[in-house]
Amino acid sequence: MKGLFIINPSSGKQNIETMLKEITSTLILEEISPQIDVFYTKKKNDAKNRAARLQPGEYDYVVSVGGDGTLNEVTNGLILSNSDIPLAIISAGTVNDFATYMKLPQTASDFCKMIKEFQTKRVDVGKVNNEYFINVLAAGMLTDIAYKVPKDKKAVLGKMAYYLEGVKEFPAQLTQNMTLEFQSKEYNDTQDIMLFLVANSKSVGGFGDAAPLASVSDGYLDVLIVKKMNLFLDAPDLVVKFLQGEHPKHPAIEYFQTKELSVQPTEKTAEIAIDYDGEILEEGLPIDISIIPEALNLIILRSKN
Numbered sequence: 569m570k571g572l573f574i575i576n577p578s579s580g581k582q583n584i585e586t587m588l589k590e591i592t593s594t595l596i597l598e599e600i601s602p603q604i605d606v607f608y609t610k611k612k613n614d615a616k617n618r619a620a621r622l623q624p625g626e627y628d629y630v631v632s633v634g635g636d637g638t639l640n641e642v643t644n645g646l647i648l649s650n651s652d653i654p655l656a657i658i659s660a661g662t663v664n665d666f667a668t669y670m671k672l673p674q675t676a677s678d679f680c681k682m683i684k685e686f687q688t689k690r691v692d693v694g695k696v697n698n699e700y701f702i703n704v705l706a707a708g709m710l711t712d713i714a715y716k717v718p719k720d721k722k723a724v725l726g727k728m729a730y731y732l733e734g735v736k737e738f739p740a741q742l743t744q745n746m747t748l749e750f751q752s753k754e755y756n757d758t759q760d761i762m763l764f765l766v767a768n769s770k771s772v773g774g775f776g777d778a779a780p781l782a783s784v785s786d787g788y789l790d791v792l793i794v795k796k797m798n799l800f801l802d803a804p805d806l807v808v809k810f811l812q813g814e815h816p817k818h819p820a821i822e823y824f825q826t827k828e829l830s831v832q833p834t835e836k837t838a839e840i841a842i843d844y845d846g847e848i849l850e851e852g853l854p855i856d857i858s859i860i861p862e863a864l865n866l867i868i869l870r871s872k873n
Contacts, residue, residue, distance in 0.1 A: 569601045569602075570605075570627050570628050571604050571627060571631060572606075572630045573607070573630075574607050574615050574619060574632055574634075575606060575608050575633040575634065576608075576609045576634030576637075576660070577609070579633070579635045579660035579661050587675075591676045592604055592606075598680070598684075600680060600684045601683060609641075613641065614641075615641035615642050615645065616642070619642045619648075620644075620645040620649050622646065622649040622651040623649070624650070629653060629655070629683070629686075629867060630642065631658055633660055635661015635663070635664060636661055636663060636703065636845050636846035637661070637845065637846035637847055638660075640701060640844065640846055642655065655866050655867065656867040657866075659674070663774050665703050665771040665773070665774070666771070669769040669770055669771035669776070669784075670784070670866070671868075682867060683867065686867065687868055687869070689785070689865075689868050690862035691785060691863070692860065693860045694860070695859070695860050696842070696857050699844060701768070701845045702768060702845060702864070703767070703845050704765055704844070705765065706763065706765040706766070706772070706843050708761060708840060746760065746762070746837055746838065747760050747833075747837050748761055748764070748831055749832040750829065750830075750831055751830045751831075751832070752830070754824045755824050755826070757822075758834065759822070761793055762794045762797070763794050765792050766857055767782050767789065767792070768790075780813055780816065785862070787827065787859060788825040788826065788859060789827070789857065789858075791826060793823075794820060795820045828856070828857065831855050832853065833853040837853070840852070
């Protein structure tokens with residue numbers, strides 16, 4: 569087989585180079601994939617543009633090597649290419665929600681085994697305006713932390729770097745004024761909110777059951793809206809329910825599944841960042857979101873069952 573590795577060399581994991589050398593040498597020496605091409609990104613959209621140039625049959629598989637942002641770019645590029653080349657993922661970022669949810673390989677030997685067995689699964693992808701996301705779109709309180717944490721802190725502290733930055737940013741973000749209008753077949757309302765997220769998988773921000781009903785192959789997106797609340801009176805109970813996986817039952821939460829959703833700002837809405845898989849949506853609100861069923865062909869570990 570012939571493979572293309574699209575690599576973000578600045579991703580968070582410090583040992584990724586050693587892992588990549590082991591993977592590529594094993595694939596070549598054991599003749600699992602005798603021909604491997606490598607493309608290193610240098611700036612934003614490099615991964616997206618490289619994947620977008622792919623032609624059907626040009627490679628047997630493409631590997632995204634990086635964090636959630638790199639995976640997002642490769643996803644967008646593959647969809648734009650119409651090549652339907654299977655995608656493999658090597659997680660080299662700090663959180664790696666999608667790879668965690670899909671139980672993708674964390675070691676070189678397991679990754680090589682996955683390529684050798686070559687089992688694929690069609691997965692859904694979300695679309696926001698003219699961009700795509702494989703795991704989550706989010707806006708509101710603390711969703712822009714990823715852009716405020718220095719890369720050296722991410723590499724050393726991992727998830728803790730996000731939590732520390734969140735504690736620092738929390739007081740300032742309490743004053744954000746977000747009144748949004750949500751429109752879908754399942755839910756229509758205007759709410760004062762703290763944040764909202766639209767998930768394709770269950771795992772968001774390192775929490776494995778943030779969207780407990782989500783599935784990457786059900787043809788639906790899961791929407792979770794956190795309404796404005798009294799943080800001293802209501803937040804402690806919400807945190808407990810979140811840890812128990814029962815947060816959708818909290819009165820401050822709206823949780824539903826949908827195929828399409830539009831989000832409109834109101835006159836009271838301040839400018840807010842829209843994050844999709846670690847990237848900022850440049851045009852901001854308003855947004856139209858939808859699900860693209862079975863848009864990607866993902867390489868996964870063979871089930872032991």
